[in-house]
Amino acid sequence: MTETWKEFEANEVTHSVAHHLVAIHEVGREYGGWARVSDIARWLGITRGSVSINLRNIKVRGLVIEDDHRQVKLSEQGLKIAQAIMAKKAAVKAFLRDVINVPEEQAEIDSCKVEHLISQSTGENLFRFIKFLTSDDPAARQALSQFRKFEDS
Amino acid sequence: MTETWKEFEANEVTHSVAHHLVAIHEVGREYGGWARVSDIARWLGITRGSVSINLRNIKVRGLVIEDDHRQVKLSEQGLKIAQAIMAKKAAVKAFLRDVINVPEEQAEIDSCKVEHLISQSTGENLFRFIKFLTSDDPAARQALSQFRKFEDS
DNA sequence: ATAAACTGTTTGACATATCAAACAATTTAA
């Protein structure tokens, strides 16, 4: 039981980096993917200085590229990571909210904490599970409605 | 979408502190809860120096108490936190492994990453869901077996 | 009883992540 817990630090990206990537993706959405430091900072709710410094690492690691006007954009690799994270977050949030009845806001908070931590394969399993459970397979529908009753009792 | 993500840092305890608490609980199990720095360090796979420093904070925060021989033990508050974390971990792991078929080892890794992050209420919802789904309610059994087929196809 | 092993702490270093404040450069308003 000595080493597994350290896997926490052994992620592709930290929570902070994950959110910088997602922020760039969202902020740059309407500008061909290009985002400015200020907008990223505003989106994340941290200072421009922090973003500036954090982007140094993120650039060095090849997750974003920069143009002449100091705008940044996700690299191919950065985009892949951001998309994977967003997909996992969506899966977790959907599970919490639509399956086990966690209130919207709490589902948002919890899925956000966890998005960059769960493994790709676990994310995929979860996705399939939700897909099944929210399908119109009668067994799925029946189980869900039973669970709702179970909850209320 | 500006502030929710920062909740990540707004946890009762960090991943590191969470694992120190659980380590003390496990290491001290056979000694009335009392644990030594060395044993904690070995259990966690980090140096004695790190544990020594980390325990300073943890003591100040009142999560552990110390005896004359420099042994430490969870305080009432520390024990509560450790138990809550262990319960959430068990729930997540059971869900991953027994419901959505994540392999044991991966379930261990992912649940370990997540244990201290999910909220109490989410943990409880998850626990009830597993309880229902692994009960002998026919709808639950039917749904699970359908999902297994769904997985294999 | 002495040598060897182990214990807990401290020090100095490093990495990440944050802030406020100051700065120069650029953009926007008037």
Add this chain to the structure above:
DNA sequence: TTAAATTGTTTGATATGTCAAACAGTTTAT
């Protein structure tokens, strides 16, 4: 075209968490 606002960077500070190495104290073997 000026004046005001905004931008991106840097600096110095703080907090957490880690390491290796050195130290003094305690235990354990022999």
